[in-house]
Amino acid sequence: MRVIFGAALLFLLASCGNAPQQGGVSANRMNVPFVPDISINEVMVAQIDHASHFIWDAANPDNSAADIDWEEVEHHAIQLISSRSAISMGGTGVNDAMWIAQTSWREYVNMMNDGAVLALTSARGENMAGLSRAGDILVESCEGCHQQYKPSSPTEGFTHPH
Ligand code: HEC
Incomplete structure (x- = not known):
């Protein structure tokens, strides 16, 4: 009986250890x-460009x-x-699935998010210096990611008109 219980416990522990973890x-x-x-x-075009x-x-x-x-x-x-x-x-983009699987893609996404979160806290604190730093981090994320991933012409001919 004890052996069975012990085996079951081991199995439980082992399956907990294998619980899938994705990016924390x-x-x-x-x-x-x-x-x-x-x-x-x-x-x-419709969200990130406008907002930034x-x-x-x-x-x-x-x-x-x-x-x-x-x-x-x-x-x-x-x-x-939110974006x-x-x-x-x-x-639906033809390259989307390929892009999102890249480690550096996720790093640029996170950099953009860091800039946006700093913009949010700066707005809530009416903090000019924070807002300026947030703007710099955002520029760095757009430029870095575009340099590495953006095709020379948009895959869907969808560009910013204004
Ligand atoms: C994680 C990568 C990544 C980040 C970060 C990123 N972009 Fe992009 N962006 C792309 C890719 C890839 C395309 C091309 C999409 C396509 O053609 O299918 C694109 C396309 C665009 C386009 C449309 C194409 C054009 O030239 O008109 C605009 C506008 C744009 N991005 C603005 C921005 C701005 C502004 C930021 C920063 C606030 C930003 N992007 C951050 C990857 C990124």
Whole structure:
């Protein structure tokens, strides 16, 4: 009886040790059961580009803290933070599945997120220096990732019109 109990305990311990861990996310997170109906190209143009330009305009050193609509900065930072999932998951773009599997892709995504989170906390604290640093981190993430991954012309001909 004790032997059986011991074996069962060992088995339990072994299966706990093998629990799948992905990028530090705990095993009890649900797998996303769908592929988004839009591409990374579309998320870039329709969300990331808009949101980051608002933040860069606000971070212009000619602005004083009183000139800035901090609540709008906050909302645009939230848009960038939320787009992290979309560009980590990938959607309908022909290259999306290949891009998201690359380690350096995820590093650039995380860098963009760090900039966006700093923009958010800076907006909430009305902190100009923090906002400026956030803008720099964002630029570094766009440029770094584009240099490595962006095709010379957009895969879907989808570019920013303004
Ligand atoms: C993790 C990588 C990554 C990050 C970070 C990233 N991009 Fe992109 N971006 C891409 C890729 C790849 C494409 C090309 C998509 C395609 O053609 O399918 C793209 C395309 C674009 C496009 C559309 C193409 C064009 O030239 O008009 C815009 C606009 C854009 N990105 C803006 C930004 C901005 C602004 C940032 C930073 C705030 C940013 N991206 C951050 C990977 C990234």
